[in-house]
Amino acid sequence: MNRKISIGIAGLGNIGQGVARIIESNRDKILKKTGIELDIRSVCIKDMQKKRTLPTDAYLMTDDYNRLVDDPQIDIVVELIGGVDAARDLIQKALKAGKHVVTANKAVMAKHGEEFFRLAEINKVKINYEAAVAGSIPVIRSFDVSFISDRIISIIGIINGTTNFILTRMSREGLDYKDALKQAQKLGFAEADPSLDVGGDDAAQKLAVLSRIAFNTDVSLDDIYYEGITGIRPVDISYACEMGYEIKLLAIARQEKGRLEMRVHPALIPKSHILASIRDEINAVLVTGENIGEQLFYGKGAGQLPTASTVVADIIDVARRGEMFYEYDRYEIQSIDDLKTEYYLRFDVDEMPGILMQITTVLTKHNISVMSLIQKQTDSHVLPVIITVHKTDEKNMQDAFKEISSFDFVRSSNLMRVL
């Protein structure tokens, strides 16, 4: 039996316009496939004066999102205004008013997701947010439905398209960080202010959202250790390449025996690893579950149509089955200090005798065992010393790294983890 579902959209930027266009041009197709007739009833915009090209002029237009919340005819509120505070206020009010919510807003989901889930459960509605992480890749829904009876062991994601694009350009074309960033900005893969992307904040927010549903636990942004890619230089990439690695910004979450480890940082990935082949602005998420084994999802992480298409799928999904149940599991959050992994170190040193001895002495003192050490002649008086070391504790490694970095002969340095 066919049902009509009325939608209120808050925010009519790039994504909002895409959502309206997809709904209008696919209404019949969606009705045929689902028995649901989607009706955009009302749209909330910031500036009523601004001219827009809309697929129809039948929408009620307002600049006050409370009108969507107060309209008893609206079943689903689509939050596309972005940011945290206003978005949170709107989502809270909509859920309390018994309306389903669909959002593409990773920042508000990372910060207030748990609160929304509780409100949704109490009010017998649902909040869908697939587009908040990795654009059109159906990873949230897979955790929510397909992998629901499995125990997830780990998530390893390349979930920030900007940094993946920059690192790919640095690796492929030998560009330095600044030029690669400029290229990304020119092509629309990086914002004018790229700090949230290149600093790792964006990936950390997405990892919080992913971890919450994958491990069915509450996650605070403060629980996630993160680093960005601004310290990576072409020399790191070329030495990594020589040693058989690609460098990617990874978001990693892994549970073991009630402990949850979450971290975002650049990592060296063996070239034979499937994640090493994820290039340009593409996103990928590698999920490992007890029953399902390894699963990779790969696709466009952003863009108007992939994201808008995902928002519309969320709308249809919530219209089909709109109730939320949840009760969290508890994990102890593992500190980054307790991480045990392999490391890559670069020290740019003045050319003088005895340097390698001083460096290796510090490593030996910390019981850190060297896997490989490369020191090559260059034209300048500053030489890069590249070291990879066997598994050791993060805390121990950081102590040794700081000690070596503080030598007078060290001009600059970099530490990265190996996947």
Added chain:
Amino acid sequence: MNRKISIGIAGLGNIGQGVARIIESNRDKILKKTGIELDIRSVCIKDMQKKRTLPTDAYLMTDDYNRLVDDPQIDIVVELIGGVDAARDLIQKALKAGKHVVTANKAVMAKHGEEFFRLAEINKVKINYEAAVAGSIPVIRSFDVSFISDRIISIIGIINGTTNFILTRMSREGLDYKDALKQAQKLGFAEADPSLDVGGDDAAQKLAVLSRIAFNTDVSLDDIYYEGITGIRPVDISYACEMGYEIKLLAIARQEKGRLEMRVHPALIPKSHILASIRDEINAVLVTGENIGEQLFYGKGAGQLPTASTVVADIIDVARRGEMFYEYDRYEIQSIDDLKTEYYLRFDVDEMPGILMQITTVLTKHNISVMSLIQKQTDSHVLPVIITVHKTDEKNMQDAFKEISSFDFVRSSNLMRVL
């Protein structure tokens, strides 16, 4: 609010036992996450005398599946008996009795899927079959939910683990087909009678199931052109490798302007293509949609726990939202003769003068333009001539191939398509 859902399982082989074990050991977790209490009420087995290790002895046991259909307390029938005729009978009866159905049976879905969809719609129930294609990879559900508002352009899948394992061994270890098959059988990746896998039937059935939901149209198995991998020799793999290709058994479906092309055959894939890196028994499906762009899914295509875990997810999904709507789109089915692609040809020829002239004369007569031609000296008097040609029509290519193959100097030959 919590709800209890009662399940009847027909068939208690490897998958059925896995389903029972996952449900029993995750009951509380599933309840917490979904508000649904799963209760296995009844199990239908073939031989009542056979001893089984079940997680509990609380199940009603029967050897007549009609008992599941007739039991008014059962909400969901899980069909795991396999084969076509009995499975079809059970599924039909269960749907008519107003019960949801979950199945992992690709053969019955490929052949009778449309009939089941209509029965489900009429009886306001749902049939879920994610495990029928590519094991635990959530590709059916993605078409059903995540990509529902998009128009799918193409599917390219490596969806038969047996053939992918065999081709990987042939490529990696230089094994010939028979030895690779033996290895696959020893490791449990191939059946004692492997004909359905290596002949392409299995992949064709899965492609029928995938195409039906991806393109929202009815698909008959007869519409699908298919070939297997038994004609591939190590020499094909090594020349393909030399020219920069891997050989995989691909299942391809593509729509353009109301025409639907569906085919299963070994194909040469450029090594830089993501599908070239899918190894061993792993499955992968590359989906291209108008809005979402390219999406890859990758994971285990078979095995007890991945498959059982997917069946349980299907059970939970159907319990959460159990109605089916559908109305098909219509496509004209494109004949394989109308395919336009690049080809790889191998002719094993007697060593004598003028052979290349005779071969290329036939190609020229058919307006087929050569991309590369390799003829190498070997120890024997039979030399392989390896040719790749630019895009041409299948019909035209087959005519030329037959003409060349019929020359007296041609001992054996092979034709493969390039992706």
